[in-house]
Amino acid sequence: GEDVEQSLFLSVREGDSSVINCTYTDSSSTYLYWYKQEPGAGLQLLTYIFSNMDMKQDQRLTVLLNKKDKHLSLRIADTQTGDSAIYFCAWMDSSYKLIFGSGTRLLVRP
Amino acid sequence: ETGVTQTPRHLVMGMTNKKSLKCEQHLGHNAMYWYKQSAKKPLELMFVYNFKEQTENNSVPSRFSPECPNSSHLFLHLHTLQPEDSALYLCASSQVANLPGNEQFFGPGTRLTVL
Secondary structure (H helix, E strand, O other), rough: OOOEEOOOOEEEEEEOOEEEEEEOOOOOOEEEEEEEOOOOEEEEEEEEEEEOOOOEEEOOEEEEEEEOOOOOEEEEOOOOOOHHHEEEEEOOOOOOOOOEOOEEEEEEEE | OOEEEEOOOOOEOOOOEEEEEEEEEEEOEEEEEEEEEEEOEEEEEEEEOOOOOOEOOOOOOOOEEEEEEEEEEEEEEEEOHHHHOEEEEEEEEOOOOOOOOOEEEOOEEEEEEEE
8 A cells, every 4th residue: 555654743943863763564655855834835855865866865865775674764954943844754645646745844943 | 936835825714615725836747736734644746737737636535626717827626625624725837747856946835714
């Protein structure tokens, strides 16, 4: 089936690293995504990773993919208050529909 | 205007009202999407239009009626809604639908409250 699980809430101190985790059940997707939603705004694509990759780094963002455990994570280095938002992992199913996780609310404390 | 815009941003309606949500994309895309985001469920795909043709209806009740007059505009017509339909309705667009790795660009959403 199609299911994506995320922890609901994460609180970190400004300057620390944040790690947001995602577990999915269907491994057929070739693309996995991370979206960010700020208050009152739509979703913004942050980064994505191909399923044949283990890691992707993009400035402060590092995506790790463990296909064996069906685990995807997003690491934000030097977390800033502007990073406070809801983060969604998502993957594209076999009919090219995006399936979203329930979202993790990240709170960055000054 | 740039990107994907949605109007109105907030809407309060009674169960007997008829209203419409509007989405416009200024990206030259050919695919447009409606999603529902509620507090209790993950983001749910409702409808997909590709080159003005509806290609996906994700078992959405008939009280929601989409319309796509051209590739830049998408409407969601609402009638006899229920309180449980209260949610954030997000519109998105992409170059085409049903293509792997196709990035979807989202609008800010319409916050709908049904009384």
